[in-house]
Each structure stands twice: as C-alpha cells, then as structure tokens.
Amino acid sequence: MSASAPMLRVEVWRGGEEGRFQTYEVPRRTSQTVLDVVTYIQQTLDSTLSYRYACRVGMCGSCAMRVNGVARWTCRTHVTRVADDDRLQLAPLANLPIVKDLVTDMAEFFNKNDRALGRFRGNRSRHERMAQVRPDSPARREADAGIECIGCAVCYSSCDVVAWRPDFLGPAALNRAWTLVNDERDIERAPRLVAVAGDGGCHACHTQGSCTVRCPKHLTPTASIAGLKRVTARALLRGEMPTTEGNS
Amino acid sequence: MKPQVVQQVRRWYWQRITAMIMTLFVLVHLVLMIHAIKGGLSAGEILARTQGSVLWALFYGLFVVLVSVHASIGLGNILVEWARLPQGSARLISNLVALALLVLGLRAVWAVTCGSMP
C-alpha cells in the first residue's frame, strides 16, 4: 500500500454513557463498507474496541449503529455513501443503554416486544388439522407486509417518541404486534389490543416516519401502528376491551 | 384495560374526530376571512354580518367547542413530550387551557352575535 493512500478520519464512541469520541485513521479502499472500517480499527489499530456484527451480509441486523448520526447497518453501508470529506462518526444506537463503545444493551427493546405481546400463541397441536390461511386475504397481506422484521432496533433508535416517552413500546414491537393481530391463528388478539393501546402504545405515535424512512428492510411500522390505532379504537368503542379498576 | 389507558385512547379519537369536522369549518373560515379582509376590516362590517345571526352563532359556537377540545389534547402531548411534564400536570394544564378557550371563545361569539352595544 502506498504511503499516499487516501485515509478516512473515523471518530468512534468509546466508553459507556460517559465517554468520548476517539479518532482513528483508516485506509480508504474501493468497495468498502463501514463494517470493514470498524473491523479494521478493532483488528489492526485498537483491539479494545467493542462492537457487534455477525452475518456481515445484511441478514441479521447485529451491526446496527449510528453512522454520522443516522442509524444503519454498517455491513450494508458503503463508505462512499456516507463519508463526506473522508470523515465518519460512529456511535452506538440511540435510545438504548450503552454497554461499551458501540454495543448497546438490547434488553429493553426485547422486553417491550414481550410487553406488546409480540409473540404467537396458537391453540392447535400437531394432532389437529393445519390452519388454512389464504395468503391473499386482506389480513394475511397486512401481516406479511411486516413479518420480515429481524429486530435490529434501527427503527427504535430513530424514533423520537421512544426518546420522549420511556414507556412507548416503539415501532418494532408495535409492528410485530400488528402482524399477530392480523394472524387468524393467534388466540390472544384481545389482550394484545389492550397491551398496545394508549400513550405507551400505538396512540403516542405522531407519524414522524423515521422508522419507515430508516428501516433497512423497507418495512412500514407507521402503517402497522396506524392499523393498531384503528383496530384498538374500534374495539374500545364496541365495548370489546375489558376495563379494569384502579392502577393495577 | 386500565382507566387511564382508556382515556388516552379517547383523547386520540376525539382529537381526530374534532379534526375531521373542523376541516369544513376551517375552509369556510378561510374563505370568509379572505372575502372580509378586502377593503380593510372594521367592526361595523363584522358586526353587520354577525349581529343577531343564529347561523353564525351556531357556526362559530361549535367551532369554539371543537377547537377547545382539539387544541388542548395536542397541547397535552407537547407538554409531556417537549416540556417533560408528568402526565398529571400536563392533563391539568391542558384542561385549563380547554376551559379558557371555551370561555373566551364563547364570550367572543356572544359578543359579536348578541352582546354588543351600539
């Protein structure tokens, strides 16, 4: 490699909640992804750097972090797309506690998925006949539009309502809940509608659209959340939502 | 579902319902304002149109009620999300604002339809 090879100035967040940006000089190559850059830093320049990746081919979502302030998958971000003036800034995902450097604690993200009842519950075993679900039914189409979510938290990081309201379940959990609300095999529709209603749920969404704009799989949590708004409001008006006393 | 969640859902749909109805009111009001502002605005012109008019009383009276509900719900969200107020305080302030808009607004409607002195 020649001495005059183009270099990138890469600021990387080091530390936890308290920390600072540390700058590294990384050789710039053609066909280079941001994951290549951070891997180069960790393998060649500073082995104390902590970051996540797994598949490196845009399937797992592990490499999600903020590049120049925008949440993205580093393995699917070409340096040429983001390195203005040969500069990059890498920071961990927003709205999540920082474990170390570029690694965030994803527990709350997945806990909210549970709180939204973002998991399937059926009532058939292998001994019953398989459910016959028409793939072109309106409900199945709605579900299919959102089921490819791999829980990378790019949308969660991008959402301001998540930052403003700690209780807000967030776009990914609500999107998952919507796919299950539309799954005719699922038997927990009613409690799920209760779980996703109100200001901790779909009704706090203000259609800022960052989730839909940033989703690396081009999913539309905004659409899913709009669907939940309609379905929960309708259920409430029809008296289908059991109300409890007090603050339990 | 907890009672406060029920109220949150209700606030959501009341804000949308008032919004839908007000699109018509806003359209009428804008057309009227653009027509009325021609040649300047005077009390005489306004009152000549609104004095003793049941139609305008109903129109603007309803408009005031709708906007009081709509604006206060929106304000409540802003107080929680931007002013970082706790839910209880935000609700209190937004309810007071709703009341203020209602009282001042209906007073204004009364003033231009029934209550002015010559």
Add this chain to the structure above:
Amino acid sequence: MKINDARSRHHAIWWTFVVHRVSGLLLTVFLPIHFWTLGLALQGESALDRALAWYEAPVFRWGEWLLVLLLTVHALGGIRLLLIEFRPWRGLRRGWIVAGGIIALATSLLFLNASWK
C-alpha cells in the same frame, strides 16, 4: 442512553411533523388574543374598531398572513395524517406534503393580496 441529534431528522417526514406541531402550538397561543379582541364588541363597536385600527400596522398585517399560512398548513397536514391513519396505506403521502405547502402558500398570498385592496 444517548439520544439523537439533528442529523437523524434530516428527512421531509420529520420536518412535516415539526411544522404540524409548531403551527398548532402557535395557533393555540394566538386564539386567546383573537377571542379577546372579538370580545371587545361587548364594550361597543368603537372599542372593537380601535383594536382593529391597531392591527392595521404592518407587523400585524404580516402576522395575519402568517396566521393564514399556519392555519392552512396545519389543516392540510392534518388531512394528510387522517389519510395515513384511516385510509389504506399508500406510503407516507409525500405528495400531500408538497401539495399542502403549495396550497398553504397560495392561500396565504391570496389573503395578503386581498388585505391590500
């Protein structure tokens, strides 16, 4: 946890949200003044006339233009939100953002033009 800065918000949909919220807030702040002014009619026509004469000053003329702009932008942005929330999904309705902005500007200029006649 770290929160986002302005760089994550450089997209049209987010700006549309801000415009909608801020226009609503400004309109809400304006309304009591509006209601109080009209309420002056209770003290007689001349009391209202005196206030209206005050509002002939250029700063208030531009203020009225701004109010018409804010109201139209807020209403059209609101219709866009109602479409997103209640009609079948057709994306983030960016066409409405552009159309709304143009119509709001046109309406406010219509008003400004009328107020100079």
